[in-house]
Amino acid sequence: MNKTAIFINAFALLFLIFAFIRDRKKAKKALTVALKSFFRILPTVLIIIILIGLLLGFVSKSTISKIVGEQAGLGGVLVVAMLGAVLHIPSLISFPLAASLIKSGASITSVAVFITTLTMIGVVTLPLEIKELGKRMAILRNVISFVIAIIIGIIMGVVL
Amino acid sequence: MKDNVKGKAKQKTQIVKDVIILGITVVIAIILLSIFPYKKEAVVRTSWDFFVEMILILPAVMVLMGxxxxxxxxxxxxxxxxxSAGIKGVLLGIxxxxxxxxxxYVAFPMASALLKKGAKISSIIAFLSAWACIKIPQEMVELQFLGAKFMALRLILTIIFVVVMGLVIELLIAQSNRKLKKDG
Known part of the structure; x- marks a missing residue:
């Protein structure tokens, strides 16, 4: 077990202990919710893990690097940003996917952009957002988020 | 109550869908690996490594979410x-x-209700953006897979830009409201 995993588990355990001290009943309910959501997300996690194995096994580093690596340039970043905006996959499993892409030659910039547009922008949920918040606000939020995601990615690429 | 029942039924069909897609993925993987048996070791090892890394933290992440x-x-x-209003409202929103x-999509109706109650647009934008991408359990998974530097830098940059975006959108909407008033 690596340090990060130990830290995360300790963090969760600490919260759980506090929760049990504050309100036993609520804490038990939280555990039930946790158990249910664990089994709900498990199939998706397994799907992405198999896909990662296939991706790293079958697609060569140079191919991935050409599409989303340093050589891809701004065009590649734009494609990745669009992909993140359109795709509707749970953000929790986007992180292992992102890690596998970096391992196989993707640039920090494109991976950071992908995660950011994936979480912040939802083309699928846009109609609902327009209905609830109005056209102006919904479109402004999504468009500005798109630009922001690219800026964040570029800064991260420079710093890391 | 009725909505709740409907929601549960929807969740069930979603799980069934996910399991079917998982089945298809497994079949595709088996077919691919029987055509290219020399790839088997690398693919299985990679998947296994990622699985271990995930399963070490997933229960903890789910407990936090619960x-x-x-x-x-x-x-x-x-x-x-x-x-709340101003920069304090924005930070509270985050x-x-x-x-x-x-x-x-759970957050949109909440945001809409808040706007009707008179909450500031900047706080609402910050709230929605944070809901979308600054979740604590989500940050934990990012920490595990992408490392502390990546996670911390992206978090800090996201917070800075979300604050700016909230204030900018509030300004833009106020401006267009004034213009609408003047024209109409």
């Missing part, structure tokens, strides 16, 4: 965010967006 879900009810968020759990 705790936030039960201890930070949506009504509480609405109560606190309804009467904090209150980061704690509760649930998909983004």
């Amino acid at each position: 705790l936030f879900n039960v201890f930070v009810p949506n009504e509480m968020v609405v109560k606190y965010l309804g009467k 904090l209150l967006g980061a704690l509760p759990t649930g998909p983004l």
